[in-house]
């Protein structure tokens with residue numbers, strides 16, 4: 001690959017990265033980041049735009065980093081992602097790693113937040 005084409009590729013990648021943040025991202029979650037869930041069996045994320053239920057999801061990990069068994073599905077007219085835990089969460093700190101694919105343009109976004117069960 002010649003130097004000019006490398007520069008063109010780098011420019012293209014930068015363009016993709018700079019537009020991606022404008023797409024599906026959570027506008028709220030239950031529990032909120034740093035919050036405490038009322039419902040210890042279901043978590044909910046609400047996005048700013050419609051997401052693909054098949055391609056979006058979340059991983060829940062405990063304080064030791066172990067994955068907590070769960071499944072997820074889109075709700076709220078595809079603007080929400082419900083994460084259903086196989087068993088109610090026990091006391092402790094948890095981290096949610098979410099990923100979402102915009103229904104509109106197929107762009108993928110990811111993020112994470114933590115909460116505590118008392």
Ligand SMILES: [Cu+2]
Pocket residue numbers: 019020022023024102105106107
């Ligand atoms: Cu996009």
